[in-house]
Amino acid sequence: MNDPLDQALVLNDICKTYNVGRPNEVRVLHDVSVTLDRGEVVALVAPSGAGKSTLLHIAGLLDAPDTGDVLVNGTNMTRLGDDARTAARRGRIGFIYQFHHLLPEFTALENIVLPQLVNGVSAAQARDRASMLLDRVGVAQRADHRPAALSGGEQQRVAFCRALANAPGLLLADEPTGNLDPTTSDQVFGALMDLVRETGLSALIATHNLDLARRMDRVLRLEDGRVVG
Numbered sequence: 514m515n516d517p518l519d520q521a522l523v524l525n526d527i528c529k530t531y532n533v534g535r536p537n538e539v540r541v542l543h544d545v546s547v548t549l550d551r552g553e554v555v556a557l558v559a560p561s562g563a564g565k566s567t568l569l570h571i572a573g574l575l576d577a578p579d580t581g582d583v584l585v586n587g588t589n590m591t592r593l594g595d596d597a598r599t600a601a602r603r604g605r606i607g608f609i610y611q612f613h614h615l616l617p618e619f620t621a622l623e624n625i626v627l628p629q630l631v632n633g634v635s636a637a638q639a640r641d642r643a644s645m646l647l648d649r650v651g652v653a654q655r656a657d658h659r660p661a662a663l664s665g666g667e668q669q670r671v672a673f674c675r676a677l678a679n680a681p682g683l684l685l686a687d688e689p690t691g692n693l694d695p696t697t698s699d700q701v702f703g704a705l706m707d708l709v710r711e712t713g714l715s716a717l718i719a720t721h722n723l724d725l726a727r728r729m730d731r732v733l734r735l736e737d738g739r740v741v742g
């Protein structure tokens with residue numbers, strides 16, 4: 514039996530239904546179980562509407578399952594109160610969306626500094642880490658630009674850095690390059706994978722792009738709210 518501490522993420526028999534008891538009830542996830550070992554990078558491939566975003570939100574503690582358990586680094590998050598769950602989300606999990614969601618009034622650097630300040634890191638340390646991350650993804654020269662002055666690929670690279678700002682053990686990404694043209698998507702995805710591998714992160718990355726999926730350790734398929742392989 515595996516040591517639970519070797520598992521970055523365990524989803525056990527997750528069920529989720531929206532609008533329970535109403536005519537528009539949608540059963541989205543049916544007994545979904547997923548395990549990610551530490552350092553493993555897994556692609557989540559699913560047709561539109563299959564429940565991929567719902568699953569990522571539950572794994573990222575942004576939404577709660579109706580039944581089932583979510584364990585991050587061996588800690589059962591479903592049993593925690595709201596404050597402890599928020600702290601765990603901030604410190605242990607990085608999230609990347611299809612759209613960057615950077616704060617428009619702050620520079621690239623400041624967007625990566627802010628989540629660290631919220632997590633209690635000193636301003637000097639936070640700036641050092643933000644600079645280091647921007648350098649790793651090749652946008653150090655854009656540190657003082659606001660998001661509107663960056664290209665789509667640069668914005669998404671900055672969003673990767675923000676997700677890694679607090680050195681989480683687990684990265685969750687929902688179509689992280691889905692908003693970019695194919696060439697840029699390929700380059701930006703390469704930068705993300707380099708960063709993930711260098712930092713030894715575990716990651717669950719949803720994508721419709723099978724070429725990108727093949728660059729990960731394993732592909733998990735979700736259909737009609739069930740894991741099919």
Ligand SMILES: Nc1ncnc2c1ncn2[C@@H]1O[C@H](COP(=O)(O)OP(=O)(O)OP(=O)(O)O)[C@@H](O)[C@H]1O
Pocket residue numbers: 531532539541559560561562563564565566567568
């Ligand atoms: N808050 C909600 N209330 C009601 N139904 C919802 C809600 N969120 C999602 N759904 C429904 O649940 C199903 C799964 O949605 P989800 O967003 O998880 O799919 P997805 O696989 O990520 O799709 P896509 O690839 O198109 O983003 C869809 O039928 C959707 O309409």
